[in-house]
Amino acid sequence: MLDTYRHKGMRKKLVESIKQKGITNENILNAINKIPRHLFLDSSFLEYAYDDKPFPIGSGQTISQPYTVAFQSQLLDVQKGNKVLEIGSGSGYQACVLEELGAKVFSIERQKKLYLKTKTFIAELGYKARFFYGDGNKGVPAFAPYDRILITAAAPEISNELLKQLKPGGKLIVPLGKGDVQTMIRITKTADNKLIEEKFGSFRFVPMLRNKADD
Ligand code: SAH
Numbered sequence: 001m002l003d004t005y006r007h008k009g010m011r012k013k014l015v016e017s018i019k020q021k022g023i024t025n026e027n028i029l030n031a032i033n034k035i036p037r038h039l040f041l042d043s044s045f046l047e048y049a050y051d052d053k054p055f056p057i058g059s060g061q062t063i064s065q066p067y068t069v070a071f072q073s074q075l076l077d078v079q080k081g082n083k084v085l086e087i088g089s090g091s092g093y094q095a096c097v098l099e100e101l102g103a104k105v106f107s108i109e110r111q112k113k114l115y116l117k118t119k120t121f122i123a124e125l126g127y128k129a130r131f132f133y134g135d136g137n138k139g140v141p142a143f144a145p146y147d148r149i150l151i152t153a154a155a156p157e158i159s160n161e162l163l164k165q166l167k168p169g170g171k172l173i174v175p176l177g178k179g180d181v182q183t184m185i186r187i188t189k190t191a192d193n194k195l196i197e198e199k200f201g202s203f204r205f206v207p208m209l210r211n212k213a214d215d
Pocket of ligand 1: 062063064087088090093094095108109110111114134135137152153206207208210
């Protein structure tokens with residue numbers, strides 16, 4: 001697994017372009033500067049790995065655009081030591097960004113092939129994030145509650161099971177919507193269990209699967 005000066009140079013440029021698009025959190029920019037994104041893509045995409053674009057990763061899924069990863073991470077407002085649940089592991093790239101921010105990461109994926117590939121690869125890279133196979137709508141109750149929950153697929157609604165797994169004082173980020181375009185929403189659970197909702201613009205994510213049979 002090779003990370004060369006050329007790749008490092010390309011990453012620096014990527015970080016600059018994300019900065020220009022409005023990401024100010026230094027810890028997030030440092031994480032993107034550090035993580036070798038080209039290793040998360042099939043080799044045929046090597047030349048494009050540091051464009052600020054999403055890419056196919058198999059099983060009909062995509063690795064999110066770096067700007068979107070940074071934007072969601074910024075809204076999530078991760079604090080060192082936070083327990084974070086990610087819905088939609090995909091390539092594992094976002095999970096690594098969260099870990100670089102000091103989170104204890106739990107991540108669930110609905111596609112078995114992707115789950116198996118990602119779990120092995122991320123461990124090889126030296127990250128400790130824990131991966132689960134299953135339906136993210138149900139969360140991962142065994143390790144709940146979480147300080148933060150990040151949904152990285154388009155959700156038509158947020159399940160009560162997930163909301164239950166969020167700590168009081170916790171935050172949940174979700175691209176919410178039924179169609180091609182979703183609204184980025186942040187839900188904050190107050191100390192007395194009230195939910196506050198804020199909106200942060202439009203995005204396009206692959207849909208969150210519901211009632212999919214196990215592979
Ligand atoms: N966070 C990923 C990109 C996610 S793309 C990364 O950093 O690469 C969205 C992912 O959500 C896909 O891998 C898709 O298979 C997964 N997904 C879709 N529905 C799901 C569900 N119900 N539960 C868990 N994962 C789901």
